[in-house]
Amino acid sequence: MGLNPECEDVVEGQVGAEVGSDTDGVALFQVEMCFGVLMFVRCMLLNTKQIIEKAVDGDKDYLKHALLLFLNFTSASDHFIFIMVLAQMALRMRKSMV
Numbered sequence: 001m002g003l004n005p006e007c008e009d010v011v012e013g014q015v016g017a018e019v020g021s022d023t024d025g026v027a028l029f030q031v032e033m034c035f036g037v038l039m040f041v042r043c044m045l046l047n048t049k050q051i052i053e054k055a056v057d058g059d060k061d062y063l064k065h066a067l068l069l070f071l072n073f074t075s076a077s078d079h080f081i082f083i084m085v086l087a088q089m090a091l092r093m094r095k096s097m098v
Helices: 005-012 022-057 062-097
Strands: none
């Protein structure tokens, strides 16, 4: 997935939970999605720090570093877009009920 091992453990650790009702499940899912965005942003910051440290040590592989940051950015933006779509769908459902 392009993440360093520490980030993969954090992201994989947020997988699903048992819930009682559908509204709890939707709310929990939205919280998990927001948490996922925060974790991907955190991973981008960690990877940026590692890239800077590697560049100082002499690793000048710009293509690999750019690809890593691009993959992190697309993962975070996918989560963010999905959250926005869910919010838009919820707004439409509320308007249709009124």
